[in-house]
Amino acid sequence: MWFRCLQILIAAAVLGALAGCSDSRRAERPPWRAKAEAVCLAKGLVSESASIRPFHEMSGPGICGAEHPFKVTALDGGSVALNATQTLDCPMIAALDAWVRDVVQPAAQARFGERVVRIDSMGSYNCRGINNMSGAGLSEHSFANAIDVGGFTLASGRTLNIMRGFNGADEQERAFLHEAHAGACGHFTTVLGPGYNIFHYNHFHLDLALHGATSRGPQRYCKPVPQANLPEPPVRDAMPDPPAVEEEMDIARTPLPEPALRSGPATLLAELPADAPGLSARRPRAPALAPTRSVPDMTAARAEPLRAPRPIASEPAEPPLISFGAASEDGAPRPPRATAPARSAGAPKDWDVTSSIGR
């Protein structure tokens, strides 16, 4: 009998020890995480720099943390800033650098002809459950092994926002964001974006969780499923983009800068005394600028029919007054002439006021 009791006690002790061992093992961080960090560091995939600073080991609460985290302010050799300092492990920094270099920048160049200079992150290290839900398994954010990306900023300052643009009306912006999302699926093992669930309506979640292996490599989750048949990038050549204003030939409607206004013929007229000799007979034929109230009444000039002078054989045709002090065809302001063009004797006096004002 006593032997039977002893057997039961020993069996209970062994089971208790196994249970305790099991509990303590559950409380440990899975060893593959530290191994992934060590391999990344040994390969030299991440180097300390002004934008990547080593941080102390983070341990807890619970199994949260990382052994060799970094504080990161920029990616890809410092060329792409982060909007805020992020805490990431070595594998995530290496994957982000590769994604930026191989996917984001080529897509931005093709779609917009310029580089991405900033990535807006919505968070990285955070000891919490998946989707911030209590009772759920721990998120990869709990191990500095994930980042949430909310958008991009191009060199020109244009912003590409995931919430606004992923399903937005601008087809190039939409295509860029879909390319960035789909391309991330080749660099991270978990990629979630708008359309996957309500928690990812405004960002990409990127992480390097270990989901298992397949014959083609690590198991990956890429949601929503990348779209096919994205719009083609615009055709680009080596020439700079044309100016925004296309109606450069309609110079009569081109607003003039202030210096030209001050030196234009209408202003010159306004500065003359009303009884200046010859003023009534020498008015601009067709003022380039809208006459102001200070310009004398034009009735007298209209009384005489304005006739274009017959061109003098030895003299080139007079350029139209509209170009005087006005914008040139290339849109640049043309400086006013210091002196009026010389006219030969006998030219009509009633068609070119500049012939007297300039002298």
Ligand SMILES: [Zn+2]
């Ligand atoms: Zn996330």
